[in-house]
Amino acid sequence: MQASRARLFKEYKDVQREKVADPDIQLVCDDANIFKWTALIKGPSETPYEGGVFQLAFAVPEQYPLQPPNVRFLTKIFHPNVHFKSGEICLDILKNAWSPAWTLQSVCRAIIALMAHPEPDSPLNCDSGNLLRSGDVRGFHSMARMYTRLAAMPKKG
Amino acid sequence: MENDKKPNNVVDDEMEKWDINLSIDVGEEWSNYRDDEVMQQHNAIQAVEAGKLPYVGDKEPLSALAAEYQSGSPVLLEKIKVLGQNYAAIRRTRGDGNCFFRCFMFSYLEHIMESQDKTEVDRIKENVEQCKKTLQGLGYADFTFEDFFTLFLDQVNDVLQGNETSISHDELVSRSRDQSVSDYVVMFFRFVTSGEIRRRSEFFEPFIMGLSNTTVEKFCKASVEPMGEESDHVHITALSDTLGVPIRVMYLDRSSSDSGTVSINHHDFIPAISDPPVATNSDSVSVVEPFITLLYRPGHYDILYPK
Numbered sequence: 001m002q003a004s005r006a007r008l009f010k011e012y013k014d015v016q017r018e019k020v021a022d023p024d025i026q027l028v029c030d031d032a033n034i035f036k037w038t039a040l041i042k043g044p045s046e047t048p049y050e051g052g053v054f055q056l057a058f059a060v061p062e063q064y065p066l067q068p069p070n071v072r073f074l075t076k077i078f079h080p081n082v083h084f085k086s087g088e089i090c091l092d093i094l095k096n097a098w099s100p101a102w103t104l105q106s107v108c109r110a111i112i113a114l115m116a117h118p119e120p121d122s123p124l125n126c127d128s129g130n131l132l133r134s135g136d137v138r139g140f141h142s143m144a145r146m147y148t149r150l151a152a153m154p155k156k157g
Numbered sequence: 158m159e160n161d162k163k164p165n166n167v168v169d170d171e172m173e174k175w176d177i178n179l180s181i182d183v184g185e186e187w188s189n190y191r192d193d194e195v196m197q198q199h200n201a202i203q204a205v206e207a208g209k210l211p212y213v214g215d216k217e218p219l220s221a222l223a224a225e226y227q228s229g230s231p232v233l234l235e236k237i238k239v240l241g242q243n244y245a246a247i248r249r250t251r252g253d254g255n256c257f258f259r260c261f262m263f264s265y266l267e268h269i270m271e272s273q274d275k276t277e278v279d280r281i282k283e284n285v286e287q288c289k290k291t292l293q294g295l296g297y298a299d300f301t302f303e304d305f306f307t308l309f310l311d312q313v314n315d316v317l318q319g320n321e322t323s324i325s326h327d328e329l330v331s332r333s334r335d336q337s338v339s340d341y342v343v344m345f346f347r348f349v350t351s352g353e354i355r356r357r358s359e360f361f362e363p364f365i366m367g368l369s370n371t372t373v374e375k376f377c378k379a380s381v382e383p384m385g386e387e388s389d390h391v392h393i394t395a396l397s398d399t400l401g402v403p404i405r406v407m408y409l410d411r412s413s414s415d416s417g418t419v420s421i422n423h424h425d426f427i428p429a430i431s432d433p434p435v436a437t438n439s440d441s442v443s444v445v446e447p448f449i450t451l452l453y454r455p456g457h458y459d460i461l462y463p464k
Contacts (some may be wrong), residue, residue: 007304010300096385099344100305
């Protein structure tokens with residue numbers, strides 16, 4: 001408990017320093033609870049998520065950093081490796097490939113990389129995975145784009 | 158701007174027609190979060206395993222090992238007999254994928270405790286300092302690894318007697334069974350092993366390609382740094398090299414030699430002197446006798462005690 005708190009505090013200070021370095025990620029710690037964080041990440045360019053801003057929720061366990069944080073999307077996203085309803089993310093570093101060498105910040109980077117490079121063979125969103133697996137890239141893009149516009153972009157007008 | 162706006166409005170209008178629910182349900186959905194269940198189940202299995210054997214077991218006579226194979230392979234029983242000529246006892250470790258590192262941790266700290274070898278402690282501290290620089294050079298942020306380094310160095314200091322923080326052998330055993338110490342030290346070893354492999358990636362690359370057909374970087378991320386990933390020759394070589402600690406591994410398997418005589422294969426991991434001190438008359442290649450001996454049975458390591 002003490003160890004995880006100390007580590008999170010170091011990450012908090014590092015995030016303050018890195019803010020400028022990584023304009024695509026805005027990681028914020030809950031004022032009252034250092035085990036709760038949220039992040040805003042920018043959809044990577046040249047993907048259907050471009051122009052969108054996606055919110056992530058982090059729940060950090062007491063055994064952190066020996067155990068990975070729980071991370072999920074709060075913003076609706078159409079992606080093969082994100083559960084459409086719960087926002088749960090299928091990413092190896094959040095499961096068995098986790099190590100303390102990762103940080104909340106680098107987890108955000110890994111999620112941005114996952115957005116750009118979906119893994120349709122281990123889908124949490126089967127509709128999305130099936131579109132890609134059947135080679136319907138266009139269908140996938142238009143669905144993903146539609147949800148980006150609906151959920152991840154400010155409404156205009 | 159104008160072009161951008163239009164499709165959005167179209168989408169918004171469509172949206173209203175369909176009445177799609179865009180909010181992620183935080184409440185109910187979160188509670189049937191499937192990965193949580195997987196993690197819970199995983200933790201439950203670990204708890205059952207923990208009940209069977211702590212991270213590091215008690216020292217047992219070698220006969221306890223033979224007892225395991227009473228109704229088993231005669232080759233193995235013969236080999237255990239041969240093993241008994243030179244080894245007196247075994248200390249088991251839990252088979253949780255960290256057994257090699259856990260064996261190394263206990264064996265090394267116990268050796269320092271018994272030998273009170275301050276020269277060795279000073280030597281390893283220098284190596285640890287070097288490991289830190291290696292990780293920094295590879296781009297690891299200090300805060301990701303420093304807690305693990307500190308905890309390892311604390312243990313090394315604490316097994317030396319005569320300090321305020323000095324610990325007894327019983328305390329060493331109980332710390333090795335305490336996750337908050339034991340797992341942190343294991344993680345320290347994983348960091349320095351990974352650092353060494355990546356620092357000498359050209360050397361390790363062919364071995365890694367042979368093992369898993371992947372890049373050095375991916376291998377370290379997937380098979381060295383995460384807890385619970387089993388160790389192979391690559392890990393042992395890298396750890397032995399980077400800390401400068403020789404390790405002997407005795408192989409207890411069913412293989413038998415053609416000659417009919419039963420013998421036990423072993424391999425000594427002797428640290429490569431990668432940065433030889435400048436201009437020493439190093440032609441006196443001293444025979445290094447490892448003070449750490451592990452027993453390998455396919456998929457698992459335990460600690461062996463010589464007679």
